[in-house]
Amino acid sequence: GENVEQHPSTLSVQEGDSAVIKCTYSDSASNYFPWYKQELGKGPQLIIDIRSNVGEKKDQRIAVTLNKTAKHFSLHITETQPEDSAVYFCAASGLTDKLIFGTGTRLQVFP
């Protein structure tokens, strides 16, 4: 079945710097790749997603890139702010029609 690996598990950056989180997936049939942000005491919140017919998608300071050949996708956050501090999860879905999640990245942005 599908397996999603996420790196790094923790990431600390200075405010204003960029942050990059990477995920790899195993099922070449996967075609939907969302990213979620989970703040303390809250459920995961969808922040951006990409489908396999595009290679990159941007929404203000966040962007996601997809490399189907290498089976990996990445989340890029530019000009990080303290409120970006949270746990970020990637996920992938394919023929099984289920979302398979990565193990999460705890991002800390220091002022």
Add this chain to the structure above:
Amino acid sequence: ETGVTQTPRHLVMGMTNKKSLKCEQHLGHNAMYWYKQSAKKPLELMFVYSLEERVENNSVPSRFSPECPNSSHLFLHLHTLQPEDSALYLCASSPSPDGLVGEQYFGPGTRLTVT
């Protein structure tokens, strides 16, 4: 607010108790999900309901029993749980009418502790 609410937010129960978790979505979605979130593990899908019919059961122990009376409400009935069942239980909904994966919107979760 995501439009998905869960009650209670916190629950402590003994191994012999029976309790229920409730989820309600105000988004007009057709699919609802239960996930289990444990420390340092990926989110685990437990149940999927599409148009009020269960379409997925990921080999969850029978001490967890879901109920979906309509497309807006989802329950998780708990009985004779084990300490290892302590976790954050998340409900999610999706507009997908046939259970196919689309954007999923999560509630805040119920933090369950089994003593």
